[in-house]
Amino acid sequence: MAAGTVRDMPGPAARDELFAAIRAARVGGAFWLPPVTGRPRIILAPRHRAQARAMDAALGRRAAGEGHVLQRTRDPWSSLATAELVMADADDEIAALALIAGVPVRLFGQGRFGDAAQGACPDAVLRHLCLDTLYRDPFTDRPATASDAVLLLAFWRTGIDANRPIAAATGMAWWKRRAIRQFLWAPRHRPLRFVSAIGKGADAIAAWPSRTDERSVSTARAAGRHVALVEDGFLRSNGLGSALHRPWSITLDWQAAHFDASHPSDLEHLLATAHFDPATRARAAALRQAIVACGIGKYGVDPGDASDASVGRSHRRVLAIGQVRNDVSVRLGGCGLDEPIDLLRAVRRCEPDAEIWYRPHPDVEAGFRDGAIPDALALNHVDRVVRGGSLRSLMAGVDAVHVVTSLAGFEALLVGREVVAHGLPFYAGWSLTRDMVPHPRRKRCLSLDELIAGALILYPRYLDPHTQLPCGPEILVSRLAGTKPVHNPTTWLRNLQGHIIRSRYKIPER
Template sequence: MVTHPIFLRSPPFPGVAVSVAAVSAAAESAPVGDSVLDAVADARVGGAFWGDRPERITIVVRAGVTVSAERLSGVDSDRIGIVGDMPSMVQGRRLRDPVDPWHLIAGADAVHADIEDELAIVAGLLGVAVFDGQGRAVPTDRLRHAARARIGMARYRDCFTDRDVPVAQAIERLGEWRRHLDGNRGIAAASGMAFWKRDMMRQFLWDGLRAPSFLPPEKGLRSAQESGRALAIWPSRVPASTTHDAERMHVPICRVEDGFLRSNGLGAGLHPPSSVVIDHAGIYYNACAPSDLEHVLATHPFPPALVDRAKRLRAAISEAGVTKYGIEAGRMIDLPAGRRTVLAVGQVDDDMSVRLGGAGVEGNLDFLSRVRRSEPDAWIIYRPHPDVQAGHRRGHLSDAAILSHADAIDSGAPLMAMVQAVDDVHVLSSLTGFEALVRGQSVTVHGMPFYAGWGLTRDLAEPTGRRGRRLTVDQLVAGTLILYPRYIDPVTRLPCGPELMVDRMASASTPNLTWLIRARAAQGKLRRFMTLCAEFLHD
């Protein structure tokens, strides 16, 4: 008797125990309805959906199954795909294991396999003809019955909580994983990835079979060109010439950056990201060119179910007090009663979002002076960027320079509590503006960040013609936090959704502090001390 594997099963994620990743386990048979089969077909999950994708296969044959010469008459042997490692009397192309049955069978004319074989089940769900070991055509209703039986012979679990869940929830999870892996297909190599991020980047960029090699830009471009695939880059860590060289060599580029719910800890402090964005058109912070996020916000239909999900996510973020770098601490400062209050959020002077989304504003001092000109009677609080405060990045302003335009300096209050306490938040291109919108706050924008130009902010810069669609905050959240980024659970190291990421950040779930993180923190403190000493001696 042939024992078949569980049909709905998890990919073999690298570095993750099978018991942790499993969404299913063998169990006594349970009834399964047609709606489940439809959901499986829509999500294209079941079998080794993460496997290889051979092209130009007309006839699919399970190794060991007999196929009459009549069935193969006139078919080139190179277009006959043999799946499995058993001996086969059929002359054809032995396919690499594992193979994605959905991709393989969708382009085929017929499948030869036993009725309970997952190749036959996938073919039945796709409407492709199936012939059994005796060469008889198998009716579709029998194939659907076999599918219901195979799916019903398992119990299903939430891999993040270890609780039993309905099969529909397991299908949804597998569908999300498929989209994550499919997004990595076609990436040959990665360049500019800091060595301390590479372990997590392998998780983010694994495509079901392999993770891309980490190579210098020149070698990465050659590898991508030779394989006909793309090069993933971290834009700020590769030479500016890389994109020009890629265009000359006809190599597609995808840009990788930290996500908007990143981690419990600063990137400049060497805390690895648990969220990234991978953009094939541009990158979200570059207002000078299109990006995948801009396209989503400009064109996505945003169905009601997605908007409702975004609304719940927005409420969870606000309730948990989560920001890009986790939960905040600190004591609120006192604000003057009866006076308009404005929070001006500083940034890193040489950050890519300032250079490409700053709309001509030249650093923190220029930004702060513009805030004062637009708010001459307001009580302005200036908030330095945390990476600048930690001594890791450029953009430090002396207290005297700040107080020539602002009324107060704050670096210790919980930022989101401050955002919600003031009358308006002024930003250049800071993510704080988006986080303020999530919490229903008024935002004035001096640059052109990704969240400007959709009718949600007071925009002081000239808008780009690619924007102009009127969005709700929940639609903005759906595009920005659900559709665009990718998340890796810091606990299980499995791809997850933003809701779990918010839970993890709210509970401060994060990898342990390494010696590298501690050394980086000490380095930042030393730089900060030297900057303050130089400022004191100059005064």
């Protein structure tokens, strides 16, 4: 980051606050590099041979051999974690980092951060951070402060540290691999490898659940290897994944896929245990309002109609959301509703007097996935099959949305619709949905904004389509708002394939 100037020198309290934030975040210097091995007690950071000799002489015979020369190809914070003394040039950044970390510093020569005679100067470090350095927000190109920079760098460091153990990935479609490399980036001896099976990977590997054998995952974990399951995020991109539109969000779970109701996932644990402070809840509320205002869904913009078409109706109208046949989320969390027609039967039993609309899954309608129900068969259980138009408009015109595990149920919660869950999606069991099947583990009552905080802020990973940098959900929502899917030769060919499949199986055009 580079840009907006802070003109007034902050006082001691602001200095202490900024230094504490940097210490907590462990940013500054080349913090993204791998950590050092060993536990250095005295760090020597000479700029030239004469300075190295001066440092050795200053240590004296009793401390000879205890000084470790700073490894500049390693994360400096991993050295500072055990250091009791840093000996550095007065112009060296490691001197500033040591001062911030609270490690005693002995300076050699004169420079930005003090001099050999008078010692290191914390206010000189503060001046360098707040007056001599300019910051800009890389996403908005607006001036930023040193504190803003620390927050963003801390966010990036968290992602890098989480990625460090992952050396290989499996089950990743060829057209997703560039994005997966970006999501899982960390400095490594060799780039992230894509392997054909978990058995050919490293001690920690990322796997796409629907393209990876479940037994191999269990076997690898039983052998002590770590497997992170990767899925599309809940705000994914501007276009269908089945149409080969690249993802701008993923989830990475070390326990189970978020849709696997038979096992607790990282997301479930987060929702069950996290403390959502007022600032986080307020951020989630603002994000929810932005998503609704922009009409953002998993596959991009779906503005719909903001009016409530249910007003003035005397009868109840509900919407049944179709899913893909053999979808892994239905298999693991569908509670026996394996066939697409099963949901329609269940909704009619549940709502015998309601007007029922049925919306087929977009991947099925596009001809990319199996699960089409002939209209004549569907109309034995529902009053209307609805195609085309906006899902958001349909939600505005109904009283409730019925799902098995579809993410459309989560989107319905965001726009204030009653949601009836016939399966066990990640958002069921927290007192926000009417659950036809009780969840065996989830007992906590969450507010909608707490659910959003967990599912959209704390759990997924996002990339900014403009800068390709890791970002928060707010940036992705702002990028997706008002944009249309971008087609490339691959997506055009995929759409042609879908058109041919629809024609062959006589699936009505959307």
